Amino acid sequence: MPERVTLKDVAARAGVSYQTVSKVINGNGSVSPETEAQIWKAIEELGYRVNVTARGLRKSATGLIGYTWAPNPPDRGNPILDQFLTSVVGAAEAHGYHLMLFPHPPVIEQVDVYKQLMRSGRVDGFIVASTNYDDPRIRLLIDEAFPFAAFGRSNPEWDFPFVDVDGCAGIRMATEHLIEQGHRAIALLAWPDHSRVGADRMEGYYAAMQQAGLDVDPAWVHRSESSFQAGYTAVQRWLQLSAERRPTAVVALDDTLAIGAMRAAMDAGLRVGPDFGVTGFDDAPGVQYLSPPLTSLRQPLQQVAQRLVAMLIERIHGREPEPKQVILPPRLIVRASSVRGER
Template sequence: MSRRVTLKEVAVRSGVSYQTVSKVINGQVQVAPDTEARIWQAVRELNYRPNYTARSLRAQRSFTIGYSWRPSPPDQANPILDTFLQSMFHAAEQRGYYLLCFPYHSDTQRQIESYRELMETRRVDGFVLSGVEYNDPRVLFLLEQKFPFVAFGRSNPDLHFPSIDVDGGYGLRLATEHLLAQGHRRIAALAWPEESRVGNNRMEGYFSAMRVAGIETMAEWIQRGEGRYAFGYEAARRLLALPAEIRPTAMVCLNDYMAVGAIKAVQDGGFQVGSQIGITGFDDTPIAQYLTPPLTSVRQPVWEIGERLIALLLNLLEAKETAQEFETILMQPQLVVRASSRKADQPDLIPKEVMRDP
């Protein structure tokens, strides 16, 4: 086994104190750009590897962040989650931390016990939460324990904790306004169940856009169910079976899987997607651009959110910020317009919040 290079050797090579080297490597101090460049060059040349066991003992920290997520259905890939994970992995590694991914339990008690064990055994310094809902037991438990965490998503208005969220209401309002601009007035929504916090937030945008346009939404136009292809297909079939005078000519969907199902149902029903029935999705998954026709969808800044969540949590851990000072950051999504929602005879007016993807 080769001899381990020491921190002092890196310091000698880069011409600074070993305390400065340690702080730069651990992201605890800012130095002049040329000094930082010399330090990292010495790290690479000497192939320096920190002794994380000794580091953890000195700092009384594990330099590990816990993360668990609800698994996707076996037949439904989740590229948004993959992007989110990769962004957090990279951001954490740059600051000398790693992610510990642990199993998700649908049973609330088992779920909380997983968090408790990781806390009490000091295997993690903090947690990242996602898929946050109303009265989320994880949020309630971690707030009670005063254990560091950040979340991708909000919960009850009276619960205050560090979080970053996408303004889903704004995103669905963009999609609905786009369909209104295409001349549609009977616009349906393929939504999630009413207990879904994220779903309710997105639906606020739909109702707002319809209200501003002076259109009263009909109960028949709101179809609620799981965000899966099968539900999208059946919901669209029900909408197309409505009497002609109230049959929707457009549909906004709360995710792309529902939108893909709706496209298939519309095509099976003998209608043309885009020119006759406009359809939009949400998430802008990679498959959206390869459908026939390509799917208009709301794109979330998922990579940036993952990076910012890690930075926020580490700032909390390193006492650069406090949880009490932090307000939820709302990030705006972007509507990517494609053929599934465009009418050939309508002007292609694209506001600044929207991008066109041919």
């Protein structure tokens, strides 16, 4: 418990009124160079730091940003959370803000939590991740006109600032890449249909197939929650199809599904890459070490973080961010799992 040093202490030492010290610190009001120097000296000597609580009370601002996301179950984890949080905090600190954490499933019952946080002045604004259709958090924040920015989209008719990664373009790139490798029968490991992100990504697959003039056999599309097992069994079943219907490659909406797919193909005696192409999404740390290394799509997390924070701060200051909606492309990292190599 370091002893409290206040404006008054600094003022006493510098021989001025404490309000004058405040003026120097905040750089408004006019103060002569000599007394200003005196005051800075006193601040230095006493190790004074402005009390953010008091300042917050006066200005009714906290300098805090709430970050909400839906935690994954322990057996899945979130491989990119570390990097993303670090990026967000970095961006926030560059603007003088700090980050508070709210890892709660985005269900309607949790909405009270946010209402409470808003009313109690806990945070100046929110960054909302793990968004989905009809997201109750977004609905609430819009209704209360509380500053926020979302990582991800929600209902198209809702008007709010967001940054998203173009999952459609990403999956399209992956699909086109497999087509380029000579694949014609390409299957899709997708998510359940309540997922906003999943729907977006799927679209990229259909677009690429259509553009290439390839028909999609309905049996080639499998939808389930993301898990290794789901990817594995889906591919197992696909490999039992007749030769002319059997897929030779799989586009997966995330890395976990892709890894399951890889394993199933290998267990069936296929060489992943040469015989059977697989791509993932997220470029989780470690997928480059799989055997073969997994082709995947990398999200520009740092950019996402910076834009999100910048947008949110605009909103906090009562301004309209411009542009209000940002969609950034992911980058396809091609590795051996999707490359035919010598033929």
